[in-house]
Amino acid sequence: MENEIEIKKLKKVVIAIYGKYLEISFKKELELLFAILQKNQVEVVIYAPFHEYLIKEFNLQISTRALFRTSGEVKHLADYMLSLGGDGTFLESVAFIEESCIPVLGINFGRLGFLANISTEDIGNAIDLLLSNNYSIENRSLLQVFTEKNPFSNFPFGLNDLTIQKKGTSMINVNAYIDDDFLCTYWADGLIISTPTGSTAYSLSVGGPIVSPSLPSFLISPIAPHHLTVRPFVIPDSCTLKLEVTGRSGEVDISLDSHSYSIALPLTLEVKKAPFHIGLVNLQGTNFFKTLRNKLLWGVDKRN
Template structure:
């Protein structure tokens, strides 16, 4: 098995656990490739000698070579790894060296068991739908795809007006601090924090959630992901902030973009015995009595 490891930086307290991960992979005779900037960071911070791993610079370096990419960090790092592997279909497994971890849902105490299951082939690959943003904005055109969400927000004080169209039919004007279009995977991210619904990731849906709407009757809307959205945003101060997963830009308004389902999926590794509902219970503490 060939495993690629992608990461940025981890808290110092987690470095011993990262060393244990490396040792476990070596003991199982796994061929390991490490993202070069991450490897350089580890060489500067690790007190122990690291194994002599191969390094890679781009996703194309590991296409056709690696069987799995392991993302080391939190959900932000996981999202970066999605844009790193692009449309190659390389499955991504997230080990949570960060905080909440809906995407990077393997906790450090479960890491060794997860690696054993991975090597034994006792895992499944979930196909997660993604968004494609079509615009004239150069900053997004290098990789105009996102796993979680696309957001239009006010860039400063004031509010934003977003005219929304579904398949060319006028939906409404959102007067709000912003508008989020999320995938089912992204329904547990920013959309959830503004009152959006939690949507099972195997559903074919897009979720529209307004951020602090000025009309209190505005509610989140779930539509089929075979619809195409046209969004026209005008910022009161003449600017709009746009974000696609962890990438964001501020540009002059008005801004017009098209949002639709991407032509490919992100492949996410799920270990045996784990599923979306298990993650919900664990991360949101559903059914747990914390009063005492």
């Protein structure tokens, strides 16, 4: 037992880092981040294109354990995934984790930062809390998309949402079935199928409700429906949602989180709950409801 404890003490923490393009004004924050990691003897595994970008644009010299380009290269190496950017970057980092259960922490170098909820001003404190195990892991569900014309074959999963939108000026028709039971036909500019995590994203902007991340559900939110009787609808994520899409334009735009494609019509898709979760790091003192108040000003009233 004593030997096992000694081995755990000697084991270095390995953090995988994913990012894309950052404003040059963030150079000091990046230097601080890597200095803190080095000071704490954290071994770093960096997304190769991002590593090249940091050297070229920021002139940063970073000591790395390894570089990665695919999920297979990172998911057995790292203890944590650190996403540097906004929520879009955070969503992209999920594809490198897959079912490995590596927890993700996002530092917001973007704008709103609902998923990437750690501010650049709080980098030092955030890393200290992470390395001292002062955090909890919140499991977030994903949706999985099935279709014969699946352009998302490498990673057909979404942490936020699946969006089906018209291409051109003509609206689309979507026949929706829940476990083979007919729900309705949507005549609309599009349809958003979101997870509880995605309820604060695009779905919210078209009038969808905010759903607690722990609620096992999907949201169906129409985009500009040509009905007065169609509204956002919440269904259990234990069911299978089938969507039959037709339209005059001959094509439809489909987005799964940050990946978008045009696909020929007619099109049939099935949406199910993914067989794995993504673990989000909630540092001590942070949670979904606090983020809701801070980022979306939930319940803000000047009388309070």
